[in-house]
Every structure is written in structure tokens, then in C-alpha cells.
């Protein structure tokens with residue numbers, strides 16, 4: 001849930017929404033992960049900057065990642081199109097989620113009233129699918145086999161809607177399942193022209209060891225933003241199985257990437273005051289010192305921007 005009050009003023013208390021900015025996105029397009037209450041800032045910006053399309057990739061369907069969209073200003077703007085991507089879980093597609101959330105008496109407007117300016121892209125097999133974005137061609141959700149086959153050709157090109165576009169001009173988004181109740185997806189964004197990689201991993205609980213699949217997902221990461229909800233003590237005493245990470249685990253994941261120069265801690269516990277978040281950050285830094293991780297570590301606040 002969102003947090004408000006003086007003791008939360010420095011880090012802020014909005015729930016998850018992250019915008020990904022890249023010069024390889026098509027014009028007038030916003031790309032974001034999740035639609036928690038942080039989407040209010042993005043929604044206002046979308047209206048003032050002449051944005052027409054928003055592609056929102058959902059990590060999963062828990063309320064803290066979905067509730068902001070209901071009152072996001074472009075929701076009721078007829079000439080604005082939303083593309084909702086997310087895991088198809090327990091038979092819930094993106095539309096089914098919002099049909100459930102937007103209906104009286106839970107919400108005054110039925111989703112059916114706005115559905116005509118929405119499109120959905122359910123993701124059934126995150127590890128076997130990818131999203132490819134080309135600045136002129138647009139977005140395509142495809143199987144990784146199609147991407148791999150395209151990359152075997154010379155020149156390596158992908159069919160996106162009506163045209164063929166070089167893979168090397170694309171932003172390529174890959175996915176992996178997280179360790180979370182009802183499961184979650186972590187998204188990896190790779191700008192092929194620059195080689196820059198950003199990984200966003202929220203609602204993912206500590207695992208024993210780091211799997212080969214996870215290592216592949218992290219390979220070449222420049223910036224990692226990760227769920228660090230609980231201090232190690234709180235986790236060990238009370239929250240094992242709740243689906244969230246600890247700062248020591250985040251540092252180990254960042255170190256496993258080998259190349260990660262920035263670790264951003266996010267998804268702060270809604271009960272954690274600014275001071276408590278500072279303590280989580282200090283815990284992460286102490287672990288980094290002890291294992292020799294040299295990247296910069298910060299606890300992220302509402303509205304923070306990170307540049308790669």
C-alpha cells in the first residue's frame with residue numbers, strides 16, 4: 001500500500017511504476033513497468049507531452065502494481081492507446097484483471113466503457129517469449145525462437161508489422177519468472193545499438209544460490225533495480241515466504257551480474273520510515289564491502305531518475 005506522512009517524506013510512498021526511456025522507442029510512446037500509484041506522475045506527463053501510446057509491462061497482478069492505472073489521467077482519454085502486457089496466471093489476462101478491478105461497487109466505471117482504447121498482450125511463457133521494439137517498426141511480442149532464427153540470418157532482420165527491421169537497431173526485452181506468490185516477471189531491457197542493459201526485478205524473494213537462467217538474465221547488466229523490502233532481521237524473524245528480498249541478497253545478485261555499476265533498492269516496506277530505509281541501505285553497503293562489490297548502491301525515492 002502507499003505510504004504517506006512526514007516520516008516517509010524523503011523516499012516517498014508511491015507504489016511501483018517505472019518508466020524506461022530510450023532513444024530507440026518509437027516517438028510519442030511511453031514504456032513503463034507496472035501501474036502502481038507512481039503512475040500518476042507518468043500519466044500527467046503523458047498528457048502534457050503529446051504522448052499517444054503507452055506500453056505497460058506488468059510484473060504481476062497484486063494491487064500495489066495495478067491500482068494506479070484506474071485514475072491515471074489518460075485512462076479516460078479516447079485518442080490515447082494503452083497496451084497492457086502481463087503474465088496470464090490463473091486464467092487472468094490483463095483485460096480480465098481490469099474487468100475485475102473496474103466495476104461497481106469497487107469502482108464507478110466499468111472497464112468495458114474504456115476497453116476500446118486498450119489492447120492486451122498476455123504472456124504465457126515468459127522465458128520463451130520476448131518483446132522487441134524498433135523506433136520505426138514499433139513493438140512485437142514474439143517467441144525467442146523467432147528472434148534466435150532472425151539472428152542467424154545475414155542481415156539479421158525481424159518482421160514487425162508491415163516491415164522488416166534490423167535486430168541490431170532494436171530494444172530487446174527478455175523475461176524471467178521471479179520467486180513470488182502468484183509468481184512475477186522480471187524484465188531485462190537491452191539496447192542493441194549501445195549494448196546498455198537495465199534489469200528491473202521486483203517482488204522476488206531470496207533464493208538459495210543463483211540459477212543458470214538467472215545468470216543469463218543478468219548477463220551484462222549495467223543498472224539493476226531490485227526489490228529490497230525487508231531487512232535481513234525482519235525477514236528471518238517474520239517474513240520468509242512473503243515474496244520479497246533482503247539487501248544482502250540484492251547485493252549478491254548485483255555482484256553475480258559481474259558488470260553492474262548501479263544497484264537501486266526499491267519496493268520499500270510500506271511500514272518502513274525513511275530511517276528504516278536508510279538502515280536497509282546501510283545493510284546493503286556493509287554486505288557490498290564484505291564481498292568486494294564495487295557498484296554504487298542507492299535506495300530509490302519517488303521520481304528518481306537513473307541514467308545509464
Ligand SMILES: [Zn+2]
Pocket residue numbers: 060062180203243
Ligand atoms: Zn506482489
Ligand SMILES: [Zn+2]
Pocket residue numbers: 062064065203267
Ligand atoms: Zn509488490
